[in-house]
Every structure is written in structure tokens, then in C-alpha cells.
Amino acid sequence: MAVQTAATSTDSAAANSATANSGSVDLGPAAALSCRECGHRVPLGPVFACEECFGPLEIAYDFSAYDTEELRRRIESGPANIWRYAPLLPVPADVAGKPNLNPGWTKLVQADNLARELGVTGGLYVKDDSGNPTHSFKDRVVAQALEAARAFGFTTLSCSSTGNLAGAVGAAAARAGFRSCVFIPHDLEQGKVVMAAVYGGDLVGIQGNYDDVNRFCSELIGDPAGEGWGFVNVNLRPYYAEGSKTLAYEICEQLGWRLPDQIVVPIASGSQLTKIDKGLQELIKLGLVEDRPYKIFGAQAEGCSPVSTAYKDGHDVVRPQKPDTIAKSLAIGNPADGPYVLDIARRTGGAVEDVDDAEIVDAIRLLARTEGIFAETAGGVTVGVTRKLIKNGLLDPEKTTVVLNTGDGLKTLDAVAGTGLTATIRPSLDAFREAGLA
Ligand SMILES: *Cc1c(COP(=O)(O)O)cnc(C)c1O
Ligand SMILES: [Zn+2]
Numbered sequence: 350m351a352v353q354t355a356a357t358s359t360d361s362a363a364a365n366s367a368t369a370n371s372g373s374v375d376l377g378p379a380a381a382l383s384c385r386e387c388g389h390r391v392p393l394g395p396v397f398a399c400e401e402c403f404g405p406l407e408i409a410y411d412f413s414a415y416d417t418e419e420l421r422r423r424i425e426s427g428p429a430n431i432w433r434y435a436p437l438l439p440v441p442a443d444v445a446g447k448p449n450l451n452p453g454w455t456k457l458v459q460a461d462n463l464a465r466e467l468g469v470t471g472g473l474y475v476k477d478d479s480g481n482p483t484h485s486f487k488d489r490v491v492a493q494a495l496e497a498a499r500a501f502g503f504t505t506l507s508c509s510s511t512g513n514l515a516g517a518v519g520a521a522a523a524r525a526g527f528r529s530c531v532f533i534p535h536d537l538e539q540g541k542v543v544m545a546a547v548y549g550g551d552l553v554g555i556q557g558n559y560d561d562v563n564r565f566c567s568e569l570i571g572d573p574a575g576e577g578w579g580f581v582n583v584n585l586r587p588y589y590a591e592g593s594k595t596l597a598y599e600i601c602e603q604l605g606w607r608l609p610d611q612i613v614v615p616i617a618s619g620s621q622l623t624k625i626d627k628g629l630q631e632l633i634k635l636g637l638v639e640d641r642p643y644k645i646f647g648a649q650a651e652g653c654s655p656v657s658t659a660y661k662d663g664h665d666v667v668r669p670q671k672p673d674t675i676a677k678s679l680a681i682g683n684p685a686d687g688p689y690v691l692d693i694a695r696r697t698g699g700a701v702e703d704v705d706d707a708e709i710v711d712a713i714r715l716l717a718r719t720e721g722i723f724a725e726t727a728g729g730v731t732v733g734v735t736r737k738l739i740k741n742g743l744l745d746p747e748k749t750t751v752v753l754n755t756g757d758g759l760k761t762l763d764a765v766a767g768t769g770l771t772a773t774i775r776p777s778l779d780a781f782r783e784a785g786l787a
Pocket of ligand 2: 384386387389399400401402403473543637
């Protein structure tokens with residue numbers, strides 16, 4: 350199945366690298382791509398911007414044939430990974446048999462110790478996505494993009510990454526037999542660079558920040574050099590983004606098919622947050638959970654807080670910032686989904702808040718000390734923001750609350766530098782006593 354690449358170099362060709370592969374692709378219940386701004390529909394293909402208004406395209410589904418109880422049984426008897434939700438995702442029905450990293454079904458940890466520390470009485474849970482194959486939530490989104498890449502006949506997987514995505518793409522490409530070539534800012538944490546490089550694909554450091562990397566990738570898509578390349582978060586973005594819905598599905602199923610009252614979600618581009626909302630809405634419409642109010646809260650680092658700044662200022666537009674924070678996985682200064690995040694936080698009665706680097710480190714230590722979960726900086730952001738939202742009265746401690754930890758602390762060891770030995774002693778009981786440890 351060959352992908353035809355547009356030969357022109359106009360803006361719209363650059364925005365939509367290849368012509369849509371109309372009709373013949375089997376991506377399960379995915380029916381078409383639909384513009385989030387004007388509703389214009391186009392056939393499924395490796396395109397991401399509306400040809401009418403340049404708005405972002407997203408997947409439109411046909412779920413009309415589903416019976417609620419039958420669907421619930423089908424999900425519950427499915428594999429212990431994201432493919433249990435295949436009937437709700439843009440993937441072929443036989444996806445579980447294809448070479449993929451099969452992420453998901455991560456632990457929803459009942460965090461009673463943290464709850465006591467934060468004064469939460471309504472039930473506090475940490476959805477711990479560090480348990481995914483490459484130790485971040487990104488495996489969920491890459492798994493979807495890989496299936497789309499396969500369907501469209503791409504042979505190279507690529508992306509612009511703040512770190513975790515690079516590793517997830519490298520690993521998925523290795524498993525599935527694709528070439529990979531991924532682009533990152535040159536100054537990322539060592540743990541993320543090694544994690545991305547070890548799978549054997551090409552890893553390119555760009556002299557600039559994430560927004561520069563992203564701009565470069567957009568140029569590459571419009572160029573013959575990028576022909577046959579699936580950029581998971583650019584020309585495959587509509588498919589990629591749907592992977593975040595699985596967080597919503599898993600949280601509700603793990604709570605016994607119940608919506609949580611409040612969810613605290615980190616924001617980089619804002620895609621994860623908007624798709625968690627989409628996932629919750631689908632569960633309500635399909636009758637899999639009872640329809641009752643929930644609030645979605647967004648969490649940012651103060652050093653890269655374009656969305657929380659807009660939220661607090663009461664603005665609808667998000668003004669780009671130059672990131673400067675230890676939470677590099679969230680350091681997107683010009684977040685594509687920023688305005689949609691503002692809509693969702695306001696519509697659901699949530700909020701968007703930020704914490705500074707010291708608060709992030711403090712929260713990483715708090716989560717580790719109370720629950721035995723070592724989060725990367727993004728997890729420090731969500732836990733720190735949760736604490737702040739309780740203090741300023743925006744998050745109700747008497748309601749069921751889920752906080753996302755989206756990555757593993759082993760990748761961001763520098764954030765907790767100085768953490769180490771309690772003492773160094775001679776191998777004798779005397780020395781042990783002298784050190785005050787007995
Ligand atoms: C990418 C990422 C996110 C969220 O990214 P969005 O672009 O907002 O979807 C959250 N946490 C970690 C650790 C990430 O790597
Ligand atoms: Zn449009």
C-alpha cells in the first residue's frame with residue numbers, strides 16, 4: 350500500500366504531507382477525520398490540518414452498533430493492555446496480534462498515605478504510567494500512531510520530542526521493524542537520551558528548544574527527504590492523540606466503571622488532557638459509566654506555564670513562552686491544544702495551576718516517601734499542583750481524586766541530585782552505632 354506524497358511545496362502541502370489514502374484503510378471504528386473548528390470531514394489519511402480552515406483534525410467514530418453490556422463484556426475479557434479498548438480506538442480489530450509494545454493497564458494506586466499528608470478524605474489515587482514499556486505515558490500514543498503508520502504504508506517512524514516520546518518511538522519501531530529517526534532538543538536529560546538511543550534508531554539533537562525541533566519537523570514533512578515518514582505527533586497526530594483516551598478508560602474501569610470526581614493532568618501540548626476529556630465523554634455516551642459531573646485540572650511548571658497563565662488571566666488565547674524549567678517533558682512553550690485545555694478546565698469547573706521547580710522536587714520526594722512511587726518531574730508537577738489546588742480551595746479534598754504520574758524518576762535523576770547515602774561507615778557494629786543508626 351503505497352503512500353503518495355504531495356509533490357507541491359505550498360503551505361497546505363507542507364501541512365498535509367501526503368494525500369489521503371481514501372477508502373481502503375482498516376482502522377476499526379474510525380470513520381473519518383473531522384475538523385475540531387469547522388467540522389469539515391475528510392477520509393482517514395496521514396493529514397492533520399483542515400484544508401478549509403487549518404484547524405486541527407481529529408478522529409470521528411462510528412460507535413452506533415455497540416450494545417453497552419456486550420461492549421463492557423468484550424472490554425473486560427480483552428488483554429491486560431490498551432487493546433482491551435480496541436473497539437473505541439482507531440486500530441484494526443486484530444490489533445492485539447500485531448507487533449506492538451502493547452502498553453497500558455498500568456496501576457491505579459490507592460494513595461492513602463499521600464491522602465493523609467494532603468488532607469484528602471474522599472479517596473486519592475495515583476494513575477502510575479511509569480509502568481509502561483518505556484516508562485512513560487507516551488507508549489500509549491505511539492502505539493496508536495504505529496498502527497496508523499502501518500495502515501498508511503509508512504516505513505520510517507519519526508517525531509519531535511521533549512524526551513519521553515523519543516524513547517517510545519525508538520522502542521516501538523524496533524519491535525515493529527520500522528526504521529526510526531527522532532529529533533530532540535540537544536540538551537535533554539542523559540536518562541532520556543540513552544533511553545531513546547539504545548533501541549538502535551537514529552537520534553538527532555537539534556540546537557534549539559522543543560518548539561524549534563517541532564518547526565524543523567514540519568519543514569521536513571513538506572520536503573522529499575521526509576517521504577514515507579510517519580511523524581507520530583505531526584502527520585499522524587490525529588491517531589497518536591487518541592491513545593490518551595485509554596487513560597480515561599482505564600481509570601474508570603479500575604474504579605469499577607465509575608467516573609472520578611476530579612482528575613489532575615499534566616500539560617505539555619495539552620493533547621493528553623483534551624483526549625482524557627474525550628474518553629470520559631465517550632464512556633458517558635456509551636452508557637459505560639453513569640453521567641455525573643467531573644472536574645479536570647491542568648498542571649504546569651511555572652517555568653513553562655502558558656496555559657495556566659492564560660487561565661489565571663481569564664484569556665482564551667495562549668501566549669507562547671520560552672521554557673525554563675526542570676520539567677523538560679512538559680516544556681512546550683507554544684502548546685497546540687492550549688485553547689482546548691482552557692475550554693475543558695472552565696466547562697468542567699476545574700482549573701489550571703502551576704508550581705515552581707523547588708515545589709516540583711519537593712513533590713517528587715513527597716510521592717516517593719508516602720507511596721513508594723518515584724516520579725519524573727512531570728509527576729512532581731501534578732502532585733505539587735494537587736497540593737496547591739487543595740490549599741487554595743480549588744480542589745475538593747472530600748471528593749474522589751485521581752492524580753496522573755506520567756513518567757519514571759529514573760529518567761530525571763538530576764532533579765533529586767544530592768539524594769543518596771545516609772552514612773558511609775566501616776563494616777562494624779560500632780561504626781553503625783556511632784553513626785546514630787541503631
Ligand atoms: C508528553 C508528556 C505529557 C503530556 O503531553 P501532552 O503533549 O500534553 O499530551 C505528560 N507527561 C509526560 C511525562 C510526557 O512525556
Ligand atoms: Zn476546518
